Amino acid sequence: MPPANDDEHCKTPKSPAISPPADTPPVPSSIPSHSGELAAVADTPVGRRAYVLEFDPGSFRDRDGRVFERAGEIYRLVSDSALLDWRALRETRCFYGAVERGELIETREAEGISSEVAGRRWAGVLHHEKVPFVSYPYEWSFGMLRDAALLQLELLAGALEEGLNLKDGSAYNVLWRGARPVFIDILSFQRFDGRPFWPGYRQFCQMFLNPLLLQAWRNIAFQPLLRGSLEGITPRQCRRMLLTRDFFRRGALTHVLLHSQLEGMTGSGPRVNGPPQGPQSVQHNVRGLRRIIRGLEWRPGQSTWSEYAQCNSYSAEDHAAKREFVATAAAASRRQLVFDFGANTGEYSRLAAEHADLVIALDADAVAVDRMYHELVKSGVTNVQPLVFDLADPSPGLGWRNRERRPLEERGKPDLVLSLAVIHHLVLGRNLPLTEVLDWFAGLTKELVIEFVDLEDPMVRLMLANRQDRDPDYTLERFEALLQERFHVVRRVTLPSGTRTLFHAVTSGS
């Protein structure tokens, strides 16, 4: 099946010419730089060319490859053994089936662009389809992590049947196309070596199984735990958070209790002498893990916001007026990327999605996000991506040099931001200064749809029932003046109830 990305690099025949043309400057072995830039050499039809590239800062863990972006396309340099593994993978039925179903990223060998970086000659270059937005497991809801885990196991089961194995089990190998998970790490697939182990089993337990067990059985939110440790939750930590009665549940005794007892063991591992083993034992384990994870369900009860769409202070007239306002603003032009902060169950994200390539629907409430995720899956909307995200406690830069996992603003620049009934939570609820919140929005986007909720609004009165302190800036007049200092207001509507006002604002330059 031909991948959708028909790139010029891939069509170019491999050039036999290696000698550099006269106008090509000599290539240094590496360019000393603090930004991580590296000198690279590419074989092009007109000879060898030098260029500068920067590796993706999150792609170094697997020594068999490095990812870089060039002209908006994603490439991966691969080692000798990884190239052989890839060639074995592309011959399999499971590869084509998974790519066809959208479960595995489309990949092909990029000829003519290889492959000497900082003095190292790599064996080959792969060209990957680009997934539109990067997100991390600590921003997913329970249902999302569960479906990502099942995808990982399904791919492993398919690979095992055709003589392959997965070398890891990291949740960071999964990204999302809207509400559908896609496995991005082609280099995880390697030829089965006859040892009856899945090397990624421990990692899978720490990044998928244990977080899911804790959420489903103990209602412990996994997002702060996964954000706190990129390695995930160890069996020992998980064991300590479970109650005795949990160890009677399926999987807890072996994957958590026994695993935690064996956790500290060091050494070369169990020796497997004699003839190479088949994958039956790994397959048995995978079937067991699938059964456990399929049986997990999170029953959170009601959260503060999960019922918000059904029971809020909006009258039917307010609701209709708000929908009309957002729909008009969204229809003004076609956007590539929209952020919807405080998306709740995604009603307005879907309105915006009718005129956008992708809407990132963010909410701090994991219950609301999980409900949104299931509704999106059911309805088949493909361009809304739900994420658990708290504006007042956002995803930081994490990992090596704090660049392996990036803050939200570094992962994409939205053409439009929706901030509907959020500002009072930030300013009144979390004490963020109004001026700084508006500054942040102005730095993030050139177009903003924002709802101001008055102090007289019943929801705000409820919020402030036990509080005395007020931000003196928090009045409609002051808010409007501050907004106009940063944006040009193109439309303004006060909802019929009179306590909520919507603004459609654009930066002066746009």
Add this chain to the structure above:
Amino acid sequence: MTTLFAYMDPGTGSMLLQLLVGGTAGLAVFGRHLWQSLAERFQRHQPTQAERISA
């Protein structure tokens, strides 16, 4: 501390556990591993050539 191991390190304990949960195929390998470990422990120590010479 497991976090001291490399990214791809499957962990010795985790490998052993996989044999235990790996059904009959895994148990067969686990049994063989156990048998070999026990046999080694109870086997009479065979002096190496170097030890024989120094003796």
